[in-house]
Structures are given as C-alpha cells and as structure tokens.
Amino acid sequence: MAAKAAAKTGAKPKGNAEDYLRMYRQMVRIRAFEDQANQLYLSAKMPGLTHMYSGQEAVAVGICEALTDDDKITSTHRGHGHCVAKGAEFKAMFCELLGKAEGYCRGKGGSMHIADQSHGNLGANAIVGGSMGIATGAALSAKLRGTDEVTVCFFGDGATAQGLWYEVMNMAALWKLPVIYACENNGYSEYTKTAEIAAGSLTARAEAFGIEAHKVDGQDVLAVNELTQKLVARARKGEGPFFIELATYRYHGHHVGDINREYYRAKDEETEWKSTRDPILNFGKWLTEQGVASEDDLAAIGAEVKADAEAAVAYAEAAAYPPENEVDMHVYVDSPELNAALRGQPAA
Amino acid sequence: MAAKAAAKTGAKPKGNAEDYLRMYRQMVRIRAFEDQANQLYLSAKMPGLTHMYSGQEAVAVGICEALTDDDKITSTHRGHGHCVAKGAEFKAMFCELLGKAEGYCRGKGGSMHIADQSHGNLGANAIVGGSMGIATGAALSAKLRGTDEVTVCFFGDGATAQGLWYEVMNMAALWKLPVIYACENNGYSEYTKTAEIAAGSLTARAEAFGIEAHKVDGQDVLAVNELTQKLVARARKGEGPFFIELATYRYHGHHVGDINREYYRAKDEETEWKSTRDPILNFGKWLTEQGVASEDDLAAIGAEVKADAEAAVAYAEAAAYPPENEVDMHVYVDSPELNAALRGQPAA
Amino acid sequence: MREITLSKAVNEAIAEEMRRDPNVFLIGEDVAEAGTPFKVLAGLVDEFGTERVIDTPISEPGFVGMAVGAALTGSRPIVDLMFGDFIFLVMDQLCNQAAKACYMSGGKLNVPMVLRTNLGATRRSAAQHSQSLHALVAHIPGLKVAMPSSAYEAKGLMKTAIRDNNPVVIFEDKLMYQDKAPVPEEEFLITFGKANIKREGTDITLIATSSMVQVAEKAADLLAKDGISAEVIDPRTIVPLDEETILNSVRKTSRAIVIDEGHQSYGITGEIASRITEKAFYHLDAPVLRMGAMDVPVPFSPALEDLTVPTPEGVADRARAAVRGELFHAA
C-alpha cells in the first residue's frame, strides 16, 4: 500500500516529517478558510462574492513551499489558497474579505485583490491574466537588482487565452528571467470546458518560445513540490523561465453563487474527483501509511485549524470597518524624498 | 541552367504564360510604385513619411494572385505592395499618398491606411498587428454568411510579438476559420534584428494552436503562389486556418527617412540580397530561360509600367486636395434603413 | 402595459433583431449556454444556435478585433463585454480600429457593430469590476455611446444600436438588471441624440445618465417636498448629445446639476456642464454643478464604497443650495 501510494504521489519521502506536516497543515488551512468563506457567503455576511480554491490546495502549497518569503507570487481571482500558502494569517484575510480596516488591504481590496506584501504575495487580480506582466516584471526587477529571487505567476487554464501571456513569455525567454508560469488547469473557465476554448496544447505554446514546459498532477502535493523545488533552484541560476501545467479541479462552482451548474458540469465528475483525487485525503493517507503521522495526529491538525479559522471569522465579524476618511486615502502614496528635494530647491 | 533555376524557384512551370507575365508585371508595378514614392519623399513632395515594400514583391504577388476579388486581405504600415497586388490602380494610390481627394480614401488615410474595398483590401494599418483581429473576423463573417471567401492576414516578423495574434489564432483554430496568417519575415522590426526580439520558433507558435504551418522562400514568387493556391483551396473547404512564414528582405530603411542604418544592418547584407535574391530579377531570368518571354519583352513591361507610374504621379501632383468641408465628413456613416424605420414610428 | 426587467428587455431586443436580420450575431464569453453571468442572454442560444451565439475564450482584444473585421465584411456583430472594466483591454481595437475605419477610408468602410457592456458600483465588486468608463469612449470620435436608464430605454436603445451602421457602445447599469419597467409588446426604436425629459420642472434642471437617472428622480421627489420643482433630463446617448433639449430646459430653470456615475474629474459632467455654460451663460442664476463618482478607485469595503457615488440626498442638498443662491461664497 505504502509503495503504491508512493508511486502514486510520484515522489519518495525525502523531506523530513516536519516539512510534510507543514504542507499537510497548509492544505488543511486553505480548505478550512474556504469552508468558512463559503459559509459567510451562504449566510449573507460576505459583501459581494468570491471564488473558492477548494480542491486545488496541492498546487498552491506544493509550489509555495518551494519558495522563500523573498520570492514573489502573483495570484488570481481564485486567490485565497495562494495567499494562505505564501504565509498569510487568517485574521487579516477574513477582515479583508469582510471589508474591515484590519484586513490586509484595509478592506479596500477584498477577496479579489488580497495582497500580502510581507510574504511576497503581490496580490490577487480580478483581470484574468492581468498579473502575467506583473510577475514577469518582478522577475526582471529581481535580475536587475542582482538578487536571486524567483517569481511564480499563478493563473488558470482560461487565462491562457489572454494575449498578454505570449508577449511576456517571449520576453522572459529572450532575457532568461527567473519566472515560473504555473497554469492551474482545473478544466473550466467559468461555465465553459477548457477543451472548448483552448486549441492545440498548452505546453507546446510555452515550448514554442523556447520555454521548458512540464506537466504534473496538481492533486499530488509532493510531486508538485518536488518539481517546483528543482525548477526554482534552476531559475535562481538563470536557467529559467519555466512553464508548469498542473491538472487540478475546483470543487465549488465558478464562484460561491454558482450553485446550479449541471448544465456545464456533471455531478458525477465532481464526485469522482472529490472521492478519488482529493489532495488532502490522499496525502493524509500517505502520511499515515508512511508512519509520518497517525490518523489522530491528522484529526488534531484538522480540529486545531478549524478552531483557528472560526476564531478568525468571529474576530473579523466583530472588527471595525475603516473610518469614512479612508475613502480617499491611498489613491496616491507620498514621495518623501522627492518632497525634501523640492523643498531644498532655490525658489524659482 | 534552366533546370537549376527551376529547382531554385521550387516550382515547375505549370501555369500558363499569361499568368507568369501577370505576376511578373505586378512585381514590377510594385517596385515602380515604390521608386516613385521614394522619389516623392526625397524631393519633399510627400506629406509625412512612408515604408517601402521594395524587395518583398514576391510575397504580395505570389499570395494575392491566388485570391479572387471576393477574398479579403488585411495589410500593414508597409502596405503598398499588398494594395497593388490585390488590384489597385496607381492613380488613386498616388493621390492617397499625397492627400488628394481622388485618393482611395479621399486623402484621409494616406500611406498607412490605404484601403481598396472594391478589390477586398480591408486596409493598411498603422498599429503593428492591429489587423490580426480584423482578418480573423472577416474569416468568421465569411463562414457565417455562407460564402467560401478566404482572408489573408499580412504582417511582419515584429508583429508576432503582439498578444493579439495568439488570441485570434486560438479562435481561428477552434472554429476552423478560412484565414491564412502570412508573416513576412524580413529579418527586422524597425531598427532591431528579429533574432533579438523573437524567442523560439514562429512556426512552432502557430503549431501549438494546432495550426498547420509552412515556411517558404518569400523571394520566389512561384513557390509562394503554388503554396498559397493549395492552402487557399483547402481553406475554402474548411481545412484552415494556416500559417505561412515567408523569408524576405526589405531593400530600403524601415521608412523612407531611415537612411543611415549601418548601426543595425550591414551594407554587405543588403548588397547580397539585392544581387542574388531579388524576386524580380530572378523570376525574369527564369522567364527568359523558360522561353516564356524575351529580355526585350521584360524590358518593355518595365518601360510601360514606369511610364504608367510617372503619369500617375504627375496626375496626383496636379490633383486637388479635398475641400475643407470634408474635414468632418465620414466620422459617421448614414443609417438610411434605421432612419426610415424611425420616421415610420408613431410619435412617442 | 406589461412590466419586464431590464435584463429581459435587452434579451428581447437582441432576439427581435436577430430574427429580423440574419447578419446579426452575438459573440462573447459565456454568452451561449450560460447566457452571461448576469443571465441577460439566457435562452438566445436555444433559438439561434451556437453559430450565431458564440462563446469565446477569454480574449477580449481578440474577439473585439474579430467583430470589427466581421462588421467590415457584411456581418453585424453584437459583442458582449462581461464587465465595463474590461474595456481597457479592448481600447485599441475599439478606438484605433472600429472608431476610425470609416473616416480613414474616406467613408468607404464602415463598422456596424455594437459593444454591450456595463457600469455601476456598490455591488461590492471592488476596483476592477465596478467602474463606469463611458467617458473614455465618449471622447473618441467615430463611436456612439448609449446609456439606458430603464428597461424601456435598454430595449429601444439596443434595437437602434444594432441597426445603426456605426460602432455603438452601450453601457447597461449592472445593478438594474432586475429592475422592472413598462415596456410595450410592440416593436419600437429610440432615436439616438434625443434626450428624454423624465420629469418636468421649473426651478432647476437635473441632467443624469444611466444609473443616476433614478437618483435624480428621487432627488426631485425630495426637492418637491421643499417646494422646489426639478426637471429631470436623461440624455439617453452621450454621443450624439442632445444639446437642444438640455439648453432649452436650463434656459427655463436657470440652474443645472449634471449627475453621472463615472469619476467626476475629466469625465462627462465637465463636458455637459461646459456646453451649458457656453451656450446658456446669460440665463444662468448659479454655476452649473457637477456630481460624479469620487476620484478614487472603487473600494471594496461597503463602508467606503457607498460614499463614492452620488445619492438622492446629496443631489437634493446641492440643488437646494443652487436654488437658494447659497453658492455665491463657494464661487
């Protein structure tokens, strides 16, 4: 059984138990965050709507565990998972989702714009494909500033239809930029199957620019992590850019309000993925089989995380909205050095 | 010698003499047009500036000779060649270049926007890549309207950096649209070598979308024509889209004012192309070798065309500018059927 | 008269025109089976099939460019742009290509296409899904710009737009899709460039577009309680703009406020206010006032977002000040 599971995850246990358990916990944290967010929506406590990451946890965690805080990511409309995986805390995240002042963006961004500068998350983006330039530019900057930072650009299969991607792939390839394009192929863009909106092959599209492309099972956190570790190390040495296509699945509708979705996606398909390819269940099983943790250990993690999430929700619900005078703050940022220089000038 | 030349053009003489001579004459017409246009610029009679097609004649002629007047083309900033090859007359073209009322666009478009609706030329475009959507949409419309029209989208190697191309290739491939993307790879975009701005392979970029891609010698009018004939026939049957990369060369600078260009392009390189790969010289040589025409026949064509071009220039120089009241005409077109329907309505 | 939602009105308009003219087709993201996320186009694919109701990949510049090409060659595309905010992505194809083809060709080419999209904040959709960007396209000659303010207007303006031989951009208010209004069963069109006097009045003219027409009407109700009689004018199209109706009204009332949901600065209120001032200056008893959205990206937080758009109370306050001659010190 253990051998089979190991074969299935495609990676031998070579990290240590601590690494494994952290990855497991991070996936559980994302799932718990989304369950709470969905509840907030269903109980009409969430302003607007949001896109659930549940089902895709192994992608965000497998990749972000291969990065340091100095490495950057750009995220998408379906961005809670990336945010958690890159190190964010529940409280500031829920505050943001509810538009509270203690949110990561002081309530101004909300679910679709959550950013966490301190951990290198340059932000979610509500323009599909909108962050492809940003990620590539962060990689250019990393190179110009002489650092070895790597940037990962997350996007969905649907985003591959945006012309911007091809423009920046070309430049990334010409200039060997340390950027990894990570396409989470969950089979759908909104209410449309990927096959109906993507001709040819995604990996071939990257390869046409001379970019090394990989496909990996996005439900297998160890496989994702192992591949990413390798590519990140190579990107740091100037061997990038790279493209990864990760096969994955979203458990919920396109957004929390997309409940009746049988017209575009069969219930059976959903059940199949959830029961046989769940990234958390499968990794948990492997952890117990390998003796890294007992089922009780895992249950304890689950309970702990759930309690954390609930406490964070309660905190966020009670937290204050930003004061009205913040409405026209942050349109521009100050330029203190410029202002000092201007003050130092002889009067014209 | 004849055998060698035939091998070099890559096509056996299988059209008739009339076809060959028409192609030859069309190439000569383009060259003559450009020589006159360049003169107009150098003698400060041309408003603004313009981009010469000289050197690339076999591309426009080889392709357009495979099309009917119902077939459409979209053109570029370097568009005089496409315009002539698709059937335009010198007089209206020179009038347009000089901003005269008898120009194809009543002087409003100029060199970079010359269009010739009656022969299916949807227009030059001063936005690099700007016509890729237009061409693909013309192909969609051809299909929706139940015609067998084919559209050819001309663009340069530099234009392949525009994201728009990838967006429309994807849709063209998904919907099997009758469009042929014809990339005139003349080795430069403005003052930069193609190799410095294009990673990977151009044909692979099209193939990644499942589009059949071809490379052809863009200096060999018969090779270009033969390939295009085949692809047009297949596109008419719904087997499109297709991509063709045509290796070619521009003899002048990027535009008529780009005279001192040795910092980006060696004189030797120019001489080499002009002396060994000129599409008109080589085809002329082949025509005489094959006995299709004598050198005198060709010289007569040259003289005739030159006289035509000179006459057209003289005509255009003497022609009138549009009257001032045209300045705010054509911003909108009338909608007579709508207006009749509105007039027929009971008063509100 | 029967009442239908704005959503249904748009759907009917498109269905009627697609029945009438086989060259009309629809193209955009999730327009077919899904009928758009707002469900506005639901059912059209059943009647017209996937040949004429075309789902695209997420390639806004691509399919807008294709619409231009289709319109140049005998088709009459209606492009669905899911959110008005995405208009930034298609500006080149819309403004460099569609808007200019007719002029650049000396009238030989024309582009009969409709771009339907939306505007409107307070949906808690944050800065990239809440903008009202009609000023941008109104600035570009060659485009017409329609701004329906009710189900009735949405139907009539859409039908006219589809039959117009020029590129037309229609901005629907996405918060109004479920709002009902009386709409005749019989076919009707609405003339572009002819404003609608929604309500007659004598003391002040409120010129309002799209979502702001309701705000202006509510403000007029508030003002009526104070004995102030406000005239409410809906221009319907901002390009072409019906100056005459607006000027006649202001010459009568001597005061005006222009209300719009786009950002106030460098938006449409300045244009309309300036035209009034230029052409009715000596009739004015007070400066023409403007109320646009605040000059801030739209914030997500409900506590902040609601502060950014004009409200009936806000409009009524300014109107009172104008009528009572309290603007002197400000000016």
Added chain:
Amino acid sequence: MREITLSKAVNEAIAEEMRRDPNVFLIGEDVAEAGTPFKVLAGLVDEFGTERVIDTPISEPGFVGMAVGAALTGSRPIVDLMFGDFIFLVMDQLCNQAAKACYMSGGKLNVPMVLRTNLGATRRSAAQHSQSLHALVAHIPGLKVAMPSSAYEAKGLMKTAIRDNNPVVIFEDKLMYQDKAPVPEEEFLITFGKANIKREGTDITLIATSSMVQVAEKAADLLAKDGISAEVIDPRTIVPLDEETILNSVRKTSRAIVIDEGHQSYGITGEIASRITEKAFYHLDAPVLRMGAMDVPVPFSPALEDLTVPTPEGVADRARAAVRGELFHAA
C-alpha cells in the same frame, strides 16, 4: 543660459536620474542603439548599457505590465511608448493595474513608474499616429499626468516624475522635439500641481497645455496688438491640477479660454472650464470658452489636418469676442 532642444532636455533628465538612482531603468521599443525613432534617447545605452536601457519586442501591454511588476518590487522603470496612440493598447495594465495597486492594497503596494509618450497632430501621420490622448488617463484616479510645454518643462517634469512614488504619464509634444529653450545646467525639479504663469495679463486668461502653450502665447501677441492683455497659464500637470493659480487669474481677468490639443468633446477642456465656472462663477463676465481639437479622427491630408487643431488666430478671435462682450447672442 544655454539653450537645448526638448529632445536633449528629456535625455539629460533621464541620464541624471539614472546616474543618481541605480534602480531607474528604461524599457521600450528601439530605445537602446536606435535611441527611439525620434532619437530622444540617443546615447543613453552607451552610458548605462543594455541592462538598464532595454529594447523590447513590439509588445506594449507586455512591457507596460512588466514595468508595473518591476515597480512593485523595488525598481523604478521608465517606459517608452513610441506613440501616444499606442496608449490604447496598454490601458488595462496602466489603468486597471498601475493606477489601482496602491489603493487596492490599502497603501501597502506602490508603483513608482513613468510612462513617457507623446501627443500632437500636423505631422501628416494620420489617425493612428497623431492623437492627443491625455484626457483618458487624466480620468483615472491613481495616475498623475504631466504635459511639458518646453525643453525646460520637459526636463524638470521628467526628473520629478522619476522621483515620484506613483505612476506618472508624461505626454511630450512630438512636434517640439527640436525646439530649443533655455535650460539651466544645474539640477532642478518642477513641482507637480503648480501651474506656471507664462505671461501676465489683465483682460483674459488663456489656460493652455503642452503644444497649445505656444499657440496661446502667439495669440496673446496678436491680442496685445489690439490692446487686449492676455494672461497665459500652463498647468504643467493636469493631475494634480493647480486650481488655485487658475482661479486667481480668472478672478482677476473675469474671462477665460481653455486650449488643448485633445479632442474637445469629453476631453480636458470641459473639466478645467467647469472647475472655473463652479468656483469663480460670480467673477465671470463671459462664459469660459474651450478650444480643443476637432471631434474627428486626425485626417492625413495636409489640407484637412491643419483645420483640426486650434491656431493662434483662432484663439485670438475667440478671446476678442469674449473681451468685447460678443458672446451674449451665442449664449
């Protein structure tokens, strides 16, 4: 003082700032060896190398997006957009991304980048290479917009733009690249949001931007011959806009014309005129007039193109009418 061309002034500004701050870099099409088609950046690559003067493929959305990402992570990019008309291609990256990152992140992110591009017709470059599109970006909160009117202004505004921590768009007048003006050898910066009174006067205020400042000055010369004293104001930046200087002037002269090379309708003249009317209404002796470019795509034909932009004679005519009280009938 030495005189240098506007082209040289921009070149110097960038060179000085690149020397001062290693995080500043240049990116765009043919900016390195070619130094742009206008040769404005000639020589910079020799000093700073191809690492910091980066030639790109023809991918405007791509490299503007990259500049945003670089600016978010410690660099200070200057993007070269070869023609102002191409701004349509980069609107999403500029307006949905660069302009909003600071606000959407509650002030935690910021985007210190400069987009330098140009404006101006009458170069016989036709509809897609002649537009003056600054109104579009001025409408979007989060961007600053500078419009230099001389070599001096171009240098000072560029240096300030590079040091500003926000995204700044600079529109240079491409017809002015070879125009010379006195520019000090010593370093200087120009404060954003502080207008320049180019010429003092008492009878009418001419507010003019960029290319139109010279037109206004020439109009003032013409008016002087008729004994009319015109004050000429160059706002320098339209975002932020120095209302105070403008209002003080109009309160003094009681009349104003706003002159700009963008299309008149829904452009910047309406905004500036409206602000004047709102805040100086009771000082006005005549309606504030506006003169923008005609609302037509820019025609190629020289015979038509020259009709589309304001001229000194045209401005002087309108000014005379305003001063002589001849606008009554029009209004």
